Amino acid sequence: MAASTDHDERAGADAAADEPASRRRGTGRIALAVSVFGELLITAGLVLGLFVVYxxxxxxxxxxxxxxxxxxxxxxHWLDRGPGSLDxxxxxxxxxVPAMKNGEVLVKKGTSTKVLNGGVAGYYTDPVKSALPQDEKGNFALAAHRDGHGAKFHNxxxxxxxxxxxxxxxxxxxVYKVFSVLPETSKYNVKVLGAVPKQSGVKKAGRYITLTTCTPVYTSRYRYVVWGELExxxxxxxxRTPPAELR
Known part of the structure; x- marks a missing residue:
């Protein structure tokens, strides 16, 4: 009877000794997994941060x-050519645009990503064909990025x-004067680019300018629109003395 008891006691002691070791191995694996996951999160954060900076x-x-x-x-090129139509x-x-405090912005033809990514503004050729400033009537409609790639319309x-x-x-x-602002509209709303942009409040043809960009900042969900009329x-x-508005 005593031998059986001693055997049971030794078996219990062995089991007690084995149990903490097993638990320690499990805890070690969890700690390793947490450590690896943490390092992955740090790496992902660094990559995301670098992307934002870029x-x-x-x-x-x-x-x-x-x-x-x-x-x-x-x-x-202007110095090399005489008076004539827009090139x-x-x-x-x-x-x-003094209010935007971004200096002068070169304007080119088209509003594709390739054009605007060059740090310029572009006038629309699609889906609406923009008028040009010298046209007797029409809407000179422009677009530029609001963030990244020059962000010419950020402000x-x-x-x-x-x-x-x-x-x-x-x-x-x-020289144009701003007469209407639309802080938010659908990016599919091409009526704001029309020859007579009625959402601005005008009802007849004139010589207008329209500035468009994405909104809110750092998104492209909606469009921000500003209208001006030629004075x-x-x-x-x-x-090349600038007009009084720029002095």
Whole structure:
């Protein structure tokens, strides 16, 4: 009877000794899994952070450099040619909007991603064909990025009614005055680009300018729209003295 008891006691002791070791191995595997998962999260966070830096900062640097080169090319081209119609090859002119505090913005033909990623604004050719500033009637409709790739219209929400919008060509300054703002509309709403953009409040043809970009910031869910109407055209003098609105 005593031998059986001793055997039971030894078996119990062995089981007690084995149980903590097994538990320690299980705990070690869980700790390892948690450690690996944590490292993966840190790596993913770093990758995401680098992507954000690339999207919101580096693409601006690259686009601004490209836009500066294109702008210089356009101005050099202007020096080599006499008066005439707008040249749509490299850029038709420069947009100046003091309220956005972004300097001059080169305007080119088209609103494709390829065009706008170059740090410029583009005038619509599809789905609506934009008028050009020199046209007697129509809507000069433009688009640009609001974040990344130059973000030329990032501060579009700073534009208010009565603010000036000036478009510069080789021979003329087109001075517009903002008369209506639409903070949010569907990105499929092409009526805002029409020759008579009725959502702006106008009811008859005129000489309008429309600025469009994505909203809210860092998304492309909706469109932000600003409308202006031409007030006057000034000829460019030899010194390229800007109109009063830009001084």
């Amino acid at each position: 999207s919101l900062w580096w693409t601006n640097v690259v686009a601004d450099r490209a836009a500066d080169k294109q702008s210089d090319k356009v101005r050099d 749509t090859k490299n850029g038709i002119g420069f947009l100046h 579009i929400d700073k534009i208010k009614k009565g603010d000036p919008v000036v478009f510069e060509t080789k021979d003329d300054w087109y 006057r055209v000034e000829k460019v003098d030899n010194a």
